[in-house]
Amino acid sequence: MRRTFLGLPEVREKARVALIPAPYDATTSWRPGTREGPRRILEVSPYLEFFDEETGSEPHRNLGFYTFPEPELPVDPEKAILTIESLVCKALDEQKFPVLLGGEHTVTLAALRALKERFSSFKILQIDAHPDLRDVYQETPFSHACVMRRAYEMGLEVVAVGIRTASREEYELIQREKLSVLWARDLKRDFEAGLANLKDLLGEGPVYVTLDLDGFDPAEAPGVGTPEPGGLTWYEVLEILKLAASFRVIGFDVVELLPIPGDPRTEYLAARLIYKFLAYLERGLRTS
Amino acid sequence: MRRTFLGLPEVREKARVALIPAPYDATTSWRPGTREGPRRILEVSPYLEFFDEETGSEPHRNLGFYTFPEPELPVDPEKAILTIESLVCKALDEQKFPVLLGGEHTVTLAALRALKERFSSFKILQIDAHPDLRDVYQETPFSHACVMRRAYEMGLEVVAVGIRTASREEYELIQREKLSVLWARDLKRDFEAGLANLKDLLGEGPVYVTLDLDGFDPAEAPGVGTPEPGGLTWYEVLEILKLAASFRVIGFDVVELLPIPGDPRTEYLAARLIYKFLAYLERGLRTS
Amino acid sequence: MRRTFLGLPEVREKARVALIPAPYDATTSWRPGTREGPRRILEVSPYLEFFDEETGSEPHRNLGFYTFPEPELPVDPEKAILTIESLVCKALDEQKFPVLLGGEHTVTLAALRALKERFSSFKILQIDAHPDLRDVYQETPFSHACVMRRAYEMGLEVVAVGIRTASREEYELIQREKLSVLWARDLKRDFEAGLANLKDLLGEGPVYVTLDLDGFDPAEAPGVGTPEPGGLTWYEVLEILKLAASFRVIGFDVVELLPIPGDPRTEYLAARLIYKFLAYLERGLRTS
Amino acid sequence: MRRTFLGLPEVREKARVALIPAPYDATTSWRPGTREGPRRILEVSPYLEFFDEETGSEPHRNLGFYTFPEPELPVDPEKAILTIESLVCKALDEQKFPVLLGGEHTVTLAALRALKERFSSFKILQIDAHPDLRDVYQETPFSHACVMRRAYEMGLEVVAVGIRTASREEYELIQREKLSVLWARDLKRDFEAGLANLKDLLGEGPVYVTLDLDGFDPAEAPGVGTPEPGGLTWYEVLEILKLAASFRVIGFDVVELLPIPGDPRTEYLAARLIYKFLAYLERGLRTS
Amino acid sequence: MRRTFLGLPEVREKARVALIPAPYDATTSWRPGTREGPRRILEVSPYLEFFDEETGSEPHRNLGFYTFPEPELPVDPEKAILTIESLVCKALDEQKFPVLLGGEHTVTLAALRALKERFSSFKILQIDAHPDLRDVYQETPFSHACVMRRAYEMGLEVVAVGIRTASREEYELIQREKLSVLWARDLKRDFEAGLANLKDLLGEGPVYVTLDLDGFDPAEAPGVGTPEPGGLTWYEVLEILKLAASFRVIGFDVVELLPIPGDPRTEYLAARLIYKFLAYLERGLRTS
Amino acid sequence: MRRTFLGLPEVREKARVALIPAPYDATTSWRPGTREGPRRILEVSPYLEFFDEETGSEPHRNLGFYTFPEPELPVDPEKAILTIESLVCKALDEQKFPVLLGGEHTVTLAALRALKERFSSFKILQIDAHPDLRDVYQETPFSHACVMRRAYEMGLEVVAVGIRTASREEYELIQREKLSVLWARDLKRDFEAGLANLKDLLGEGPVYVTLDLDGFDPAEAPGVGTPEPGGLTWYEVLEILKLAASFRVIGFDVVELLPIPGDPRTEYLAARLIYKFLAYLERGLRTS
Numbered sequence A, B, C, D, E, F: 001m002r003r004t005f006l007g008l009p010e011v012r013e014k015a016r017v018a019l020i021p022a023p024y025d026a027t028t029s030w031r032p033g034t035r036e037g038p039r040r041i042l043e044v045s046p047y048l049e050f051f052d053e054e055t056g057s058e059p060h061r062n063l064g065f066y067t068f069p070e071p072e073l074p075v076d077p078e079k080a081i082l083t084i085e086s087l088v089c090k091a092l093d094e095q096k097f098p099v100l101l102g103g104e105h106t107v108t109l110a111a112l113r114a115l116k117e118r119f120s121s122f123k124i125l126q127i128d129a130h131p132d133l134r135d136v137y138q139e140t141p142f143s144h145a146c147v148m149r150r151a152y153e154m155g156l157e158v159v160a161v162g163i164r165t166a167s168r169e170e171y172e173l174i175q176r177e178k179l180s181v182l183w184a185r186d187l188k189r190d191f192e193a194g195l196a197n198l199k200d201l202l203g204e205g206p207v208y209v210t211l212d213l214d215g216f217d218p219a220e221a222p223g224v225g226t227p228e229p230g231g232l233t234w235y236e237v238l239e240i241l242k243l244a245a246s247f248r249v250i251g252f253d254v255v256e257l258l259p260i261p262g263d264p265r266t267e268y269l270a271a272r273l274i275y276k277f278l279a280y281l282e283r284g285l286r287t288s
């Protein structure tokens, strides 16, 4: 089965954007199923309108998309990350902007590693309900709950947005190391201030954007493993992505989709968000 | 089975309001099922409180309701529209205010045609995520995706509220013809301004209100075919309906309900909305 | 999106079997959704074992499959039948054995018409809970409930197996015209006798096989519109198909799949059945 | 809302059969919801074929049905039983054959009491997975788990069919008192012998039939509170009902339907069974 | 099965907080199932982060929790209330702060009665979509729809927040008796004013907090019996609870959870809310 | 949370039977979720009748059960197997009969390894739809699809019952090595002959029984990853287990439960089966 984003025929050579399915889901504790995520995003994507009315643009036409075939991933997280990393490298070698479709948050590490070889330094804009800063979780350091801790260890600066729950250890690490966290409850109190703060924290960029769908409020994105109340709205995330698009963006991922049979809202939102973010990025990607 | 709104016995002669089931659903592309819509709205309606605490009124008592039996509709959209139109005409002949229960958005045409014979001119207030302005869709001009294009061709002015996705062709038509569209993202930025704008656009009225439930945010109304994120809230729609009620309203429909088994939220919201709008309209309908 | 049976790459020229999606669903009265049928069968098919342990054969390798892209079908049943008919004709022109994936039972007419032009006479083996012998249903003669009546009018002999409900009119027609019906309750009493009877009724063949999934017991195939209790089991249907395979079979369809979100049993059974029937037919198709 | 069996208009005076909704559900321990049962049976009933192809009869035409409006039942089981009993009495006073639609099994007591006043003695044919012979359950003697114990105390003889689980106390009572139990596993070994045994046990009749839907195998009737594996099939239950119809039958109930949203199989089977049993009873009821 | 809040081992003697399951659900009219509520809250609670990032506190460690085993409740509401009341008394006798887990709203009466014996006077802060002020409902005065009427009769002052539907009788009672109701639509217009008003109305306290989950918007808390649109958000409820925590709080309950299979959002929100409110109350409870 | 089988308090020292949760689920390809299996079996088990009416025995009383706490399992399959193996060893050291609750079929290896150290030789009775004889699957030899291949390599003889699908490689291995497979379709033709054959193949025993729930027909056990039609019935599996109980049985597992939210049939069947098999084994276990 050859699933493509929007269900359209694609020309690999001309594509400026690579969609990379990363159906990894092994370290989840509560509710498994994110391995179905990439498949579902691709399956609902043909029902989008292939046009962005906000920017008046058509990224699928102006940039060109190429959807990688879904890889079979080994069970071992380190090996799975390696497999995905090689796909991201292939995309980068073909001068394509990588868009990773998770799978659990662990897969972000694959993109970070591939990009680290090409960019001496970049910032990570993480949209998430959780900081994912644990050292080890369920006996592995390569868990969705540890992914940003690994990023910090790679020397990457993370700006976390929408966080609204944390373990005591994560909380103390954030305080001690003065990590950049924009808590959801502060954003809810004064979103404009938060946005300005975010702009400062992103500094010069470039920026990698990782979007854990549980950053959204579960009312809008119910298909996630841990439906943490009090999350971001569609328009808040769009504002954040528009700000990100004012920087040089070098990669993007959408992770932690846990599809709910019969309720396509979350995958539809994810597909829409990808199209929209690419519309925001269109000019930048065409000229870079 | 004789389903009535609120599950109450009704006296046809005394009823000032006609509820007309229009279970048509044949042109849907993605997820079929809106033909169950009227049935589900009627089935949950007895669990409403039969009293509106905002206005202190009881429209079922003060106006009187009559629910038409659900018609069997032909597959062909043109014939289906004709069948529904004859029901609307019957209601109008009995001096009843017509409330259409969809079914896909196509059914609105039936009401528009029946009213066009009686009112030389009126405005349409459309609440929707989509402009529904295509010329042809899936080889038929009588599709839910074309219904407002047909309305324009009938010489009716449409004010579309809550729109947040469009095809390129629709977008260009809107720009070229300067059609009245209040985009959702503009309403979200400044709702009061949008409301004032809407008031101006409705001019002198009279007004027909068509409510595609996907105008609501899918968090509040998940039971729709295309759950477009970023929609209107309950209180925003109520404000719009209160404004509409300050005009002469000549008909109303609620369409595109796609019931979700085990989740009655959307049909309950639809039933509640109908009761509430009739409460807003009560004084006007009693004196007209 | 290019969905293929088993999810494998295909070579059109070499394929002896054509899978033709026919996602038509407009005349359903109770529970719509069969238009999702072809898509779901194709989506679960890659999870089959690509080998038939009963015959030791691999039809996908030995015959070769080609899956037609899913057509967009008009709402009007006659036009929809025409569109599907042209696909079946294309398959027949390419010397391919046609396997239609429904969609509602109406789509069988498309195959019958295409075959009628090429075979002066053939028998229809219908597995179904219902005789589908109405003259008109919901104002159209092209309804799932009328499809076998249309077949009789084309001069085709139908042998109906597994029937367990009928309208009075259908029942009287069956009695009056001595139509060939193997009632489910008789098969349950003496299956061997029923099978022998079926063999006689099929005479010399050739045979077109149409399988309405509601012929199965709803315990085994819950994903159908009218879950009529008392249906056939997996092994009973296999016996019937093995008998059919002893005749010359000129076409096959599987119709009336109404997918249930989160319960893939029915589409999996359908996909498995198609693979198995093709394994039974393999020798015949290779030498014809 | 006036729900009728088959959704047809009814003439109370002419009706020989009374359908009595008994939506009581308060003593359930595990999974509540049987109060939705009567409503669901009535709602799917219009989708039945109004003709029985086995007997060639049309009980709705030849006997006439009248569906009582659904009563509001008090929480207290004794009072609820009283309310239902008065409805059964009304039906009996109008010379109607009572068909009770449960609700939990407790409601059978209402029918037994009403009939006890009119028939000095009768037998109960109970189809069930459980003997329901507890003395007290959850602090009340009026529980679904005690209903047949209460029947025995009323001096009524019960023949229980399909039983496949019991508490130790129930088991010892059955052994000690030599109660008539046809265990499911014995029926599965030799159904003909079981049927002959049943015939003997029913003696001279008359017979009241109470059908707890969990008597069916959960594969065929998934919508029950306790899905006990190893139950009866559709054809086995039909054989039992045909045998019952050879006696004078004075009442019937179908209880313990726990509707599953989106899976109408169990209520459809229940509705079909009621129609079929009435077809079996038709001649008897017309002449009595 | 011994279910504990957070799934942790507990030391009864040291626990300052008692969690009391009250799985009563018998007077529900529309959609039953709240008896599963306590079980579900406890089952999802181990997936919470055991730390409150807003206050930096760990109530499970600093206060200590003890979860009562789930009682078997009689069907009769008065007796059920008595059973629960005795558990609350036990908790109070052990100097524990009672947190009741419903079950339908009726169970609140058990806590009120137990507290009334120990506190001459206190206020009730009710978060709810409905005033629950009926005199009798479905023939019993001990219904979820009557619970606050009973509270008033006990001489307790109720401040109701989030109300957005009422019967005419309730509405007239509120007007006539000038009962304290903060309507949802007023809160939505000016939340700060509402909060200030609430503070005044609570006066000197002490306060009992009863949270009917339908006070939340159904988008955030879909698992309730009557999903009334237009409800409170997570952050609004948190503000209200923070205000409550500035008073002496003597008890708390979370009621009317109707779990939806496969969608744990509502029980997760309930568990999170309980943990958070206890974090707000931590200092007060440690020093009292 | 301390979940116990039947929800009863347990005395570890006196227990002759150990229930060992093995919530491993990482190598699944299609539909994940078996890690929820052990939890669900334990959660529904309190709703069983604690008595076996067929044998008149009460294994929970006569043997005594002890349920191990659910272990946290590493992602790596080899390490997960080691963790589970150590639990099985603990059970065996305490002279307890081990009953493993899966989790995917991979976990059986843990029991086989622990038993291999204690029994020089034993047979495996495998009930399954699939032979699970692949060498490697998805890059790991420790997959559910390889577990019986690993068993053969350990020198253990496997008798596979109910098989109805296989890869070509598995099929050829079975033919070449003359492995003991009782195909489902042969059992369906002549069950008595199959049973006799099975008895011969088990020889002298002792026997380890591994039950993949997909061995059952999906109509009876829908909650499995690959719902292969044509499986065994409840009574057929009971016959097989009764035959097994005539041998010395040294361990047992129930694996591959994939719970379906809202449909407890499969976990209930699994819990019932465990209780029943222990009733069959009761005498043997008490005297050994």
Ligand SMILES: [Mn+2]
Residues within 6 Å of the ligand: A128, A129, A130, A212, A214, A215, A256
């Ligand atoms: Mn997260």
Ligand SMILES: [Mn+2]
Residues within 6 Å of the ligand: A105, A128, A130, A132, A144, A212, A256
């Ligand atoms: Mn994350």
Ligand SMILES: [Mn+2]
Residues within 6 Å of the ligand: B128, B129, B130, B212, B214, B215, B256
């Ligand atoms: Mn729309």
Ligand SMILES: [Mn+2]
Residues within 6 Å of the ligand: B105, B128, B129, B130, B132, B144, B212, B256
């Ligand atoms: Mn529309």
Ligand SMILES: [Mn+2]
Residues within 6 Å of the ligand: C128, C129, C130, C212, C214, C215, C256
């Ligand atoms: Mn059919």
Ligand SMILES: [Mn+2]
Residues within 6 Å of the ligand: C105, C128, C130, C132, C144, C212, C256
């Ligand atoms: Mn058919």
Ligand SMILES: [Mn+2]
Residues within 6 Å of the ligand: D128, D129, D130, D212, D214, D215, D256
């Ligand atoms: Mn029962």
Ligand SMILES: [Mn+2]
Residues within 6 Å of the ligand: D105, D128, D130, D132, D144, D212, D256
């Ligand atoms: Mn019963």
Ligand SMILES: [Mn+2]
Residues within 6 Å of the ligand: E128, E129, E130, E212, E214, E215, E256
């Ligand atoms: Mn409420």
Ligand SMILES: [Mn+2]
Residues within 6 Å of the ligand: E105, E128, E129, E130, E132, E144, E212, E256
């Ligand atoms: Mn309440």
Ligand SMILES: [Mn+2]
Residues within 6 Å of the ligand: F128, F129, F130, F212, F214, F215, F256
């Ligand atoms: Mn298997």
Ligand SMILES: [Mn+2]
Residues within 6 Å of the ligand: F105, F128, F129, F130, F132, F144, F212, F256
């Ligand atoms: Mn297996």
